[in-house]
Every structure is written in C-alpha cells, then in structure tokens.
Amino acid sequence: MIPAPVIQTSQLRKAYGKFEAVRGVDLCVEPNRITGFLGANGAGKSTTIKMLLGMVKPTGGGGSVLGRRIDDPGASVEMRRHVAYVSEDKRLYGYMTVAQIIRFTSGFYPDWRKDVERDLLALYELPPDRKIRLLSKGMRTKVALLLALARQPQLLILDEPGDGLDPCGVEQLLESVVARSGDGTSVFFSSHQIAEVERIADNVCILDKGRLILDATMDDLRQSYRQITLAFPELPAESEFQMAGVERIRSNGHQMSLFSSGNTEAVIERARTLHAMSIDVTPVALRDVYLQTVRAR
Amino acid sequence: MSMLWYKAWLETRVRFLICLGGITALCAWNVYQTDREITTIVSDAFYSSVLHARHELLVLMWVLAVNLIMMGGLLREKATGAASFTLALPVGRARMAGVRIAVGLIQMLVLIALPWIGMYLAGSAFGRTHSVSQVFFHAGLMAGGGVVYFAIALLAASVVDGEYTAPIAAFGVVLVIASTLSSPGTRTYNPLYFMMGSGFYNGRTALLAGPIPWAQIGIYALIAACLTWGSIKALQARDF
Numbered sequence: 001m002i003p004a005p006v007i008q009t010s011q012l013r014k015a016y017g018k019f020e021a022v023r024g025v026d027l028c029v030e031p032n033r034i035t036g037f038l039g040a041n042g043a044g045k046s047t048t049i050k051m052l053l054g055m056v057k058p059t060g061g062g063g064s065v066l067g068r069r070i071d072d073p074g075a076s077v078e079m080r081r082h083v084a085y086v087s088e089d090k091r092l093y094g095y096m097t098v099a100q101i102i103r104f105t106s107g108f109y110p111d112w113r114k115d116v117e118r119d120l121l122a123l124y125e126l127p128p129d130r131k132i133r134l135l136s137k138g139m140r141t142k143v144a145l146l147l148a149l150a151r152q153p154q155l156l157i158l159d160e161p162g163d164g165l166d167p168c169g170v171e172q173l174l175e176s177v178v179a180r181s182g183d184g185t186s187v188f189f190s191s192h193q194i195a196e197v198e199r200i201a202d203n204v205c206i207l208d209k210g211r212l213i214l215d216a217t218m219d220d221l222r223q224s225y226r227q228i229t230l231a232f233p234e235l236p237a238e239s240e241f242q243m244a245g246v247e248r249i250r251s252n253g254h255q256m257s258l259f260s261s262g263n264t265e266a267v268i269e270r271a272r273t274l275h276a277m278s279i280d281v282t283p284v285a286l287r288d289v290y291l292q293t294v295r296a297r
Numbered sequence: 298m299s300m301l302w303y304k305a306w307l308e309t310r311v312r313f314l315i316c317l318g319g320i321t322a323l324c325a326w327n328v329y330q331t332d333r334e335i336t337t338i339v340s341d342a343f344y345s346s347v348l349h350a351r352h353e354l355l356v357l358m359w360v361l362a363v364n365l366i367m368m369g370g371l372l373r374e375k376a377t378g379a380a381s382f383t384l385a386l387p388v389g390r391a392r393m394a395g396v397r398i399a400v401g402l403i404q405m406l407v408l409i410a411l412p413w414i415g416m417y418l419a420g421s422a423f424g425r426t427h428s429v430s431q432v433f434f435h436a437g438l439m440a441g442g443g444v445v446y447f448a449i450a451l452l453a454a455s456v457v458d459g460e461y462t463a464p465i466a467a468f469g470v471v472l473v474i475a476s477t478l479s480s481p482g483t484r485t486y487n488p489l490y491f492m493m494g495s496g497f498y499n500g501r502t503a504l505l506a507g508p509i510p511w512a513q514i515g516i517y518a519l520i521a522a523c524l525t526w527g528s529i530k531a532l533q534a535r536d537f
Contacts, residue, residue: 056536057382085385091378107300
C-alpha cells in the first residue's frame with residue numbers, strides 16, 4: 001500500500017488583490033522524507049506554508065495536511081496537534097522568558113519530550129531566565145527550534161530555519177533535522193540556502209513566482225540533470241537541440257552549452273551527427289538545477 | 298486552555314499592574330490630601346461630593362487604562378512577529394480571543410474595585426464615612442458603561458494593524474463619542490457620562506439617587522456583545 005502524502009495540495013492559489021502570490025500549486029509531500037522547498041524571496045513559499053497551517057485562507061484550490069483539510073478551521077486545529085512549525089519570523093513573545101515560553105508551549109502538546117528539552121537547552125546554551133526580547137536573533141532562532149524539536153510531531157515544517165544561525169548552529173540544526181527524519185518525522189523544509197537543502201533533502205520542490213516548477217527526488221536530479229558542453233568546427237543552429245529534456249541552450253563562439261533534465265543520450269547522439277569535436281557531460285549540483293530552472297522561465 | 302490564561306496574564310500584567318497601582322494610589326492619595334486640607338468639621342455631603350469628583354477622575358483614567366490593557370492580541374503579534382507562532386498552536390482563534398476577553402474583563406473589574414476600595418479605606422482611616430451602597434452604585438455604573446469602551450478597545454485591537462495603532466484609534470473613538478454625545482439632549486446616551494453617574498447625582502446630598510438603570514446597562518451590554526462578536530469574526534476572517 002502506498003502511504004498517504006503528509007501534504008497534498010491541488011491547484012492551491014492565493015491572491016492579494018490583483019497580485020497572485022501562489023498560482024495553482026500541486027504539492028505532494030511523501031511521509032518519512034525530508035522535502036526541501038526552494039524559491040527566491042517572494043516566490044510564495046511562506047504564503048504556501050501559511051495556507052497549509054490555516055493562517056492564510058486560499059483563494060482557490062485546496063489541500064490537506066496529515067489527511068485534514070486546510071480550509072476547515074476545526075480540522076486545522078486537530079492537524080496542528082501533530083505538526084511542529086518554525087516560522088520565518090522567530091521573534092516569539094518578547095515579554096516571556098525562555099523558561100516561560102517553554103512552559104507555555106509544552107502545555108499544548110502531550111508528546112512534549114522533557115529530556116529533549118533539557119538536551120537542547122544545554123546544546124543551544126539558552127539562558128532560561130532571560131527575556132526573549134533580550135536574546136540575539138540567533139538565540140531566538142534556537143528557542144524557536146527547541147520549541148519545535150522537543151516534541152514528537154508527525155510533520156515538522158521549517159520556514160527558513162537557518163536564518164540567523166552561525167555555521168555551528170546550522171550544523172546542529174541539520175543534524176537535528178536528519179535525526180528527526182530518522183525517527184519517522186516527515187520534514188518540509190523551506191530555505192534559500194541551497195547547500196543546506198542539498199545536504200539533507202530526499203526530495204526537492206522549487207517554487208518560482210507562485211508556481212511549482214520542479215518536484216523531484218534528489219536521486220532523480222542527480223541521475224537526470226546534466227551540463228553538456230559541445231564544441232563544433234562550425235556552430236549549428238540552437239534549434240537542432242530543441243528536444244525533450246533540454247532546458248536551456250547557450251552558444252558562444254564554437255561552443256554550445258546545454259542544460260538537460262534528461263534525454264542526455266539523445267542529445268549526445270544529435271551532437272555526434274552534427275560532427276561535434278568534443279562532448280563533455282558533467283553532473284550538476286542542486287544550485288545549478290535551481291538557477292537554470294528559474295532562469296529558464 | 299490554562300496556558301492561554303497564563304499567556305494573557307504575562308502579556309498584560311505589566312500594563313495592568315502599572316495602571317492598577319497608579320490609579321489606586323492616585324485615588325487614595327487624593328482622598329488623603331482632601332482630608333488634610335479640610336480644617337473644619339465638614340458635612341457628610343461635602344465628603345461625598347469629594348468622592349464623587351474622585352470617581353469622575355477615576356472614570357477617565359480607567360478608560361485610558363482599558364485601552365492600554367486591551368492593546369495586544371493577534372494583530373499586535375503580527376506587528377511584533379509572534380503571530381505565526383501563536384497561530385501554529387493547536388487552538389482556534391475564537392478560543393484565543395475568548396481567553397483574552399475573559400482576562401481583560403477580570404482586569405477591568407479589578408480596576409474598578411480596587412481604586413474604590415482604596416478610596417473607601419483611605420477615607421475610613423480618617424474617620425470619614427461613606428455608604429457602601431453608594432460605592433456599589435458608582436462601581437456598577439462604571440462597569441455598566443465601561444463594557445462599551447472595553448469592547449471598543451477590543452475591536453480596535455482586532456481590526457487595526459500595528460503595534461501601538463489600536464489604542465490610539467480606540468482613544469480617538471472615545472473622543473468622538475464624547476464630543477458627539479455632549480449636548481444636554483444626547484449626553485444621557487453617552488457611556489462616559491453614564492459611568493460618571495452625572496445623571497443620577499443629587500447636588501444637595503452629593504449622593505447618587507434613583508433605581509439602578511438596568512435597561513441602559515442592558516443596552517450597553519448588548520452593544521458591547523455585538524462589538525465583541527464583530528471582533529472575533531474579524532480575527533477569524535483575517536489572513537496572518
């Protein structure tokens with residue numbers, strides 16, 4: 001039996017007046033995996049996440065999280081019992097101390113792990129008696145992470161979790177996320193930091209200008225995406241390579257660079273028939289996939 | 298649920314305690330000062346008129362205090378960057394608002410009761426007597442009309458964006474009501490005038506007279522209930 005997706009949306013839309021922030025997104029996030037959610041500033045990532053959590057009402061389409069409809073307030077409350085969320089904005093309650101916000105938050109979740117709370121307090125070196133408003137941005141991020149990680153949720157949604165963290169903090173965060181995933185928690189992880197996503201994600205979704213332009217597993221990306229550099233005695237027309245899987249073509253002098261999402265063998269075959277002098281095929285990093293996919297639009 | 302009460306208390310306690318301490322101290326100090334300045338034996342009526350004047354001052358301070366205390370909630374949290382955290386909790390918006398309203402109502406009543414107890418005790422300490430029923434009458438009028446201002450402050454906090462904009466907007470509404478309903482023909486409907494008890498004040502005895510105006514209190518309660526309902530609906534409909 002195929003396990004039900006933890007997040008599923010169908011033609012999800014959000015418009016603010018005439019501006020469409022999210023334009024018909026079809027997401028399917030599989031359970032027990034780490035899914036990276038990439039996109040530029042203003043691509044619609046946070047709006048999508050807020051719609052999933054019932055903070056923003058969709059203007060079209062729909063969806064479900066853990067099998068509960070996102071546009072039903074009652075179902076949304078029930079869903080949030082099983083979801084831990086770290087928001088993009090991690091200022092929290094400035095009037096509470098670290099200990100008070102932990103006490104407050106733990107009261108809502110029967111699955112609160114006191115042992116994990118103690119470990120994270122020590123690991124993050126958080127001062128329990130200090131007011132949140134007196135903490136640095138990085139420390140507030142750590143408090144927000146503690147509040148999400150000291151539980152046993154089915155789904156962990158992180159919106160720019162590394163924002164404000166130093167390299168050690170980012171490392172601790174990534175280790176925690178991987179450990180959580182290993183414990184059976186599904187992770188949906190939005191970030192600008194492509195390197196972070198590439199290190200830990202099993203799946204990647206890329207959002208651009210409110211549209212989902214890529215939804216693939218990291219394994220597929222590594223196997224399918226290629227940078228192909230061709231050299232010709234006389235450069236053929238770019239239209240010769242406009243075929244399935246070729247995302248972008250760039251010509252320069254006697255060289256032609258192609259970015260392909262598959263069908264590499266056919267491209268090589270075509271290059272040979274056009275008497276290519278050299279054919280260089282290299283695998284690409286997620287960063288290249290992201291940049292090329294977004295630029296192609 | 299109890300954690301929402303805990304949060305509402307932590308969020309408002311500094312403002313509430315400052316308002317409570319300030320108003321109570323000011324009222325008691327006023328009574329004490331009045332007693333010191335009175336050098337001859339005065340009638341009970343004079344003392345009652347002094348208390349009534351203090352009550353009018355208390356009403357003005359109370360309206361300001363309620364605006365300050367009700368500043369908060371999801372819209373202010375949106376401005377301060379905490380709304381996403383609150384809304385991710387497994388609690389509905391109506392319940393969140395309900396707890397905030399309940400805590401605010403309790404604080405509002407304490408802000409009426411304690412200053413009056415302070416004035417009463419300060420007067421008693423100097424051998425001045427004042428009818429307990431008069432104290433209750435003043436306090437009842439204050440609570441009866443005050444619910445309107447409480448609900449206005451709540452509505453402003455539920456529809457006006459910004460960290461400090463809501464209390465300013467609510468105070469603007471208070472001023473508009475005060476100036477609109479200030480003529481002799483309309484001020485009977487003015488909640489501020491009602492709270493001060495001016496319509497029930499007997500200048501000769503310096504006491505409030507007449508039956509408790511339940512009908513008017515009921516109308517004010519109804520207005521407050523409508524505004525509160527509107528506040529909750531506005532919060533439920535809002536995107537954060």
